[in-house]
Structures are given as C-alpha cells and as structure tokens.
Amino acid sequence: xxxxxxxxxxxxxxxxxxxxxxxxxxxxxxxxxxxxxxxxxxxxxxxxxxxxxxxxxxxxxxxxxxxxxxxxxxxxxxxxxxxxxxxxxxxxxxxxxxxxxxxxxxxxxxxxxxxxxxxxxxxxxxxxxxxxxxxxxxxxxxxxxxxxxxxxxxxxxxxxxxxxxxxxxxxxxxxxxxxxxxxxxxxxxxxxxxxxxxxxxxxxxxxxxxxxxxxxxxxxxxxxxxxxxxxxxxxxxxxxxxxxxxxxxxxxxxxxxxxxxxxxxxxxxxxxxxxxxxxxxxxxxxxxxxxxxxxxxxxxxxxxxxxxxxxxxxxxxxxxxxxxxxxxxxxxxxxxxxxxxxxxxxxxxxxxxxxxxxxxxxxxxxxxxxxxxxxxxxxxxxxxxxxxxxxxxxxxxxxxxxxxxxxxxxxxxxxxxxxxxxxxxxxxxxxxxxxxxxxxxxxxxxxxxxxxxxxxxxxxxxxxxxxxxxxxxxxxxxxxxxxxxxxxxxxxxxxxxxxxxxxxxxx
Numbered sequence: 223x224x225x226x227x228x229x230x231x232x233x234x235x236x237x238x239x240x241x242x243x244x245x246x247x248x249x250x251x252x253x254x255x256x257x258x259x260x261x262x263x264x265x266x267x268x269x270x271x272x273x274x275x276x277x278x279x280x281x282x283x284x285x286x287x288x289x290x291x292x293x294x295x296x297x298x299x300x301x302x303x304x305x306x307x308x309x310x311x312x313x314x315x316x317x318x319x320x321x322x323x324x325x326x327x328x329x330x331x332x333x334x335x336x337x338x339x340x341x342x343x344x345x346x347x348x349x350x351x352x353x354x355x356x357x358x359x360x361x362x363x364x365x366x367x368x369x370x371x372x373x374x375x376x377x378x379x380x381x382x383x384x385x386x387x388x389x390x391x392x393x394x395x396x397x398x399x400x401x402x403x404x405x406x407x408x409x410x411x412x413x414x415x416x417x418x419x420x421x422x423x424x425x426x427x428x429x430x431x432x433x434x435x436x437x438x439x440x441x442x443x444x445x446x447x448x449x450x451x452x453x454x455x456x457x458x459x460x461x462x463x464x465x466x467x468x469x470x471x472x473x474x475x476x477x478x479x480x481x482x483x484x485x486x487x488x489x490x491x492x493x494x495x496x497x498x499x500x501x502x503x504x505x506x507x508x509x510x511x512x513x514x515x516x517x518x519x520x521x522x523x524x525x526x527x528x529x530x531x532x533x534x535x536x537x538x539x540x541x542x543x544x545x546x547x548x549x550x551x552x553x554x555x556x557x558x559x560x561x562x563x564x565x566x567x568x569x570x571x572x573x574x575x576x577x578x579x580x581x582x583x584x585x586x587x588x589x590x591x592x593x594x595x596x597x598x599x600x601x602x603x604x605x606x607x608x609x610x611x612x613x614x615x616x617x618x619x620x621x622x623x624x625x626x627x628x629x630x631x632x633x634x635x636x637x638x639x640x641x642x643x644x645x646x647x648x649x650x651x652x653x654x655x656x657x658x659x660x661x662x663x664x665x666x667x668x669x670x671x672x673x674x675x676x677x678x679x680x681x682x683x684x685x686x687x688x689x690x691x692x693x694x695x696x697x698x699x700x701x702x703x704x705x706x707x708x709x710x711x712x713x714x715x716x717x718x719x720x721x722x723x724x725x726x727x728x729x
Contacts, residue, residue, distance in 0.1 A: 223540055223586045225276050225579040228462060229283035229379055229547030231572050234263045235554055236729060253312050268369055274576035278423060281369045281376035282362040287319040290389060293381040294347040296359035297408050301348050303329050319345055338429055338465045340550055351394030355404035357411045366419060378416060382426035383409045383450060384443045398442055406449035417455030425460045432466030440474050451479040460484055460509060464546035467492040476503050484509035487529055488545035497536050508537035511545035513575050518551055520570045521578045523585060523600040530586055542579050548572040557729035565725055567603060610723060652702035657691050663708055684709050
C-alpha cells in the first residue's frame with residue numbers, strides 16, 4: 223500500500239514565507255531574494271517528505287499567496303486592470319492579491335472568499351466575456367522540474383477545471399458553460415506537457431464536487447473531462463476531492479477516464495457508504511483520505527484500519543492519503559518546547575501526520591496488524607485518560623435541564639427594560655467593536671511580555687487609548703459606544719488565556 227498527501231504547508235517551519243514576503247512588500251529584499259527564500263522552503267519540504275518515506279510527493283502545492291490565484295495566472299484569467307499596470311510578473315500577481323497603490327496606478331485586490339468550510343480564504347478569479355482561457359503560465363512545470371533536479375519525481379497538484387470555473391466570478395453575459403472548450407483545451411495542453419516531462423501522476427483538485435450539484439453541474443463536470451482526459455498520454459490523472467462526499471456525482475466521477483479518485487473518509491459523511499453501495503471501479507486507484515488534514519489530533523489507528531479493511535473489499539488498489547491538504551495545520555511539533563509532553567503526545571501537526579501515514583502503511587501491510595508495535599503504541603495513547611479532562615464541568619453539563627436554556631424574563635419584558643434603560647433612537651449607530659491595534663499598542667504589548675514595561679505603565683497606556691476611543695465616538699455622535707478592545711491581541715487567544723482548557727503554541 224502506497225502513501226501520499228494532498229498538499230503540505232508552504233509557510234515554512236518558522237513562518238519564513240510570511241517574513242520574507244513582508245520584507246519584500248516593504249522593499250527590504252529583492253524579488254530574487256524572495257524567490258530564493260521560497261525555493262529553500264520547497265526543498266526543505268521536499269526532503270522532509272522524501273525522508274518520511276512518502277511514496278507520492280506533491281509539487282505545485284506551494285504558492286506565494288493563493289493556489290486559486292496561481293491557477294488564474296496559469297490560465298490567463300488576469301483582469302486587464304492588473305496586467306495593464308506594467309509591473310513585473312511577480313508584482314502583477316501581488317497586485318491582484320493585495321491591490322496596488324503606486325506610481326503606475328491604483329487598483330484594489332480581487333475579492334476574497336472562504337475556502338469551503340475552512341478558515342483559509344482564496345482570491346476569486348474574474349472571467350469577462352472577452353477572457354481567453356489558455357495555458358500561459360509555467361509554474362507547475364517549473365516546480366516539477368525543480369523537484370526532479372533534486373531527485374524526486376513528484377505528483378503535480380493543480381486546481382481542477384470544474385472547481386476553477388465554479389469558483390470564478392463571471393462579470394459579463396457568459397457563464398461557465400461558455401468556457402468549456404477553452405478550459406478543456408488549456409488543461410489538455412497541461413497534461414500533454416506533463417506527459418512529455420515524464421510525470422507519472424497529476425492531481426486535479428476538485429473539492430467543488432462535494433457541494434450540492436444540479437444536473438447542469440454534473441453535465442459541466444462531465445463535458446470538461448470528456449475532452450480533457452483523452453489527452454493524458456502516459457500520465458495517470460487523479461481526481462482529488464475533499465471537505466465532504468461526492469453523493470451527487472459519484473456515478474459520473476466513476477464513469478470518466480480518471481486513473482485515481484481521491485475520497486474524503488473524514489468529513490465525507492457518506493463516502494464509505496457510497497463505496498459499499500456502488501463498489502469502486504477495478505481499473506482505478508482509490509486514494510483514501512483517512513488522516514485528518516484539518517485538525518491537530520493524533521489519528522486513531524484502530525478506527526483507520528477498520529475503515530481500510532472495509533474499503534479493501536471493494537477497491538483493488540488503495541493509496542493512504544490525507545483527508546485534505548495539510549495546509550490547514552501547523553508545520554511541526556518540534557518547535558513546541560513549552561507544551562507539556564502529556565498534552566503534546568496527543569497532537570499531530572503536518573510533519574507528524576507524515577509519520578502517521580508511514581506507520582499506517584506498515585500496519586496495513588502487516589500480516590498481523592494488531593500485533594505491530596506502531597498499532598499497540600497508538601492504541602495505548604487513545605485508551606489513556608486525557609489530562610485536560612475536567613470532570614466538574616462534565617458533571618455540570620450533564621445536569622443541565624431544558625429550563626436552563628430558557629432566558630428569563632421573556633423577550634417582550636426584556637425589550638421594555640432595555641428601552642427604558644438605554645433610550646436609543648429607532649436606528650441606533652455603533653461599530654463592530656474592535657478599533658485598530660496601533661503600532662504603539664503592539665510595541666507596548668511586546669515590551670510587557672519581554673519584561674521591559676511594567677504592568678502599571680501598560681495599563682495606563684490602554685486606559686488612555688480607551689479614553690481617546692470613547693471621546694472620538696462621542697464627538698462623531700455614535701449611539702452605542704465601544705471601548706476599542708485595545709487590551710487584547712488576537713480575540714480567540716485573548717479570551718482563551720482567560721479560560722481553563724486552552725493551550726497556546728509557540729511558533
């Protein structure tokens with residue numbers, strides 16, 4: 223049984239990409255220096271995955287900003303307001319990602335939306351009626367060659383044609399169906415180029431297949447790949463889904479000429495049932511997403527082996543996979559030196575999930591899987607009592623009754639009390655609550671943490687900032703005032719530090 227992942231974090235173990243990008247935006251390093259920092263991250267990740275024993279290592283999962291934006295630039299879907307600025311290729315890309323205000327123009331960034339059910343956001347591609355989708359970029363091929371030069375034949379990862387069109391914003395009269403031919407031609411050329419480069423597998427990410435699909439959606443998906451897949455040549459093509467199951471397109475997906483299908487058995491509530499009910503094509507490889515790519519908890523090998531044993535009855539070839547890209551978890555536990563081992567041993571970040579895949583492979587390939595040291599060690603971990611468990615809280619929750627969920631007094635009475643107390647106008651004005659964390663506040667908080675500023679002096683600064691904030695709101699005539707939240711850093715971190723049951727990472 224082989225192993226793979228859908229993608230790996232690109233930020234760097236110590237957030238090197240974040241810091242290098244910020245330096246570039248401030249003009250402190252050159253584009254060449256930024257590119258070098260990015261290359262070092264990619265090669266580090268490549269060697270890490272190689273040394274972990276991962277069989278199919280992804281490439282092109284790296285991005286300076288966003289993978290969907292990368293795909294837009296790959297396919298020539300770059301709005302004229304960016305391409306006409308006369309900037310370098312890299313700066314044109316960043317203009318679309320972040321906006322640009324300078325001597326060559328003033329443009330806002332592309333719109334941003336949540337990436338399905340995650341806290342990651344993607345840049346929304348724009349397609350006008352006169353947009354010509356065609357293969358113009360070289361990034362996937364460049365990164366494939368880069369890995370090849372370092373001894374690894376990777377599995378290139380590209381946002382699939384269906385998902386790209388479904389996520390795009392069509393600004394004219396044309397819709398996704400009007401761009402089937404152009405998109406199919408571009409993706410066909412992409413496969414032909416990878417075939418010429420000697421790639422074994424190419425992964426098309428199609429998370430939009432787990433969304434509710436109409437008959438028109440299914441037809442769009444089929445129409446695209448009926449034209450694309452005949453051009454794959456010697457390349458094996460993987461249709462990779464995640465964040466759910468493919469209940470609305472299962473039959474269409476299995477009927478097309480894909481060589482592999484990636485299913486999510488973590489968030490895909492019906493994925494296992496679909497395989498049991500419909501079987502799995504004998505001529506395709508099942509990429510089984512059994513290691514959670516979104517949370518930081520250790521995998522339960524007992525539960526995973528149970529799932530794999532059920533899948534073996536229906537699929538002739540299985541590759542162990544993550545449920546989604548590891549982009550959504552931190553890089554490594556190695557940098558967490560302050561976390562108590564009692565907590566830490568229950569966590570698995572991206573690097574540790576590589577180890578889990580390797581161990582699951584050993585267990586699955588063993589004649590006596592439940593007798594392996596890896597299985598026994600994992601079972602013992604999951605059977606022990608969690609040190610963070612609070613029995614007093616559990617008892618209080620268990621004792622709750624229906625009456626505890628009924629607010630008193632009832633709404634009509636509360637409304638009278640509130641109107642009498644606040645005497646607000648019919649349409650009161652307010653703000654969301656958080657005012658900007660200014661440079662002086664940030665530097666003071668850093669100084670407080672380092673012991674360079676006393677708690678009393680820090681409190682005086684915060685009180686002064688609150689007074690200024692309230693005075694401003696009174697001056698401009700707001701009805702419901704806020705204090706500005708100057709005392710907190712990140713909202714979740716701030717309140718978490720006030721509660722039992724939260725842990726905080728270092729890096």
